Amino acid sequence: MAKAGLGKGLGALLGGVNAAAQRQEEQNAQAEQPVANSGVLVVDIRKVEPNPTQPRQFFDEEALEELAESMKTFGIVQPLLVTAAGDNYMIIAGERRYRAARKAQLSEIPVIVKDYTEAEVLQVALIENIQRQDLTAIEEATCYKRLMDDFFFSAEVVAGKLGKNKHAVISALHLLELTPSAQELAAEGKLTASHAKVLLGVEDEQLQAVCAEKIAESGLSVRESEAMITALLKAEAKKANAPLPSPKAEQENAIAAYRRAETELKHVLGSQVHIVPGKKKSKIEIEYYSAEDLERLLDLFRKLGA
16 A cells, blocks of 8 residues: 655654653653653553544454563553543554553553544544554545545545545545445455456446455456456346247246156156146156055155155
């Protein structure tokens, strides 16, 4: 995922954070009470809460466990960026570190408190995630849509704020037009915005879902996906234009199916069988030739029903 234009914005926002965090850790080793220094505040982890507008919805549990183990030894080197929320703090950037800290059972975490508007919180959260650990395509698209719907930004304005190309933003939004099952695959990182653009050429939802699954399972590139979908659509069009069978051909096919069924039943039952089709109801006639033969058939039906 392209990151051009993002580093400078967030770098300015979080400038000096690493150095401040290191100084804070050295001071914490000598003091029992939480202290604030150079904009870094150490707070009770219970006073920190996740951001409901967090763009990232999927967190790799294995990676979180590894980060938690590291925190048990070294603590949190990079403070979380938060904003005041009553007596508590809401995370703007750093939910992954927060989750790992909870797993590590840390009681306190370092934070930097900033006063942001709701729009700025969402923007910073998106930028932070794109820089540190890529959002899935569907998470990124959802965040773009939130900025446009809630704050009336155009795709061009969103792109400008995030240092991205306007066409990249528009392309990402195509993901939200996919069928639910295809969106799930995108949420798992198995489909990109470029795949979405190709898939939107398949108007039939069921067929689109099948194509999306095929792309995800086979790991097809965009070019390969386009070739696969083009061939599939041609085959579907050819099938749709194929002439319908004549009534006589349909009748002959039905008769042939009845004869095949009669033969199968004959082999199973060991008797002659006749299928008599009707408009409202049909029947199956089974021949037997003696009382003993009838008893044989009854025994056979009892075994089949057991």
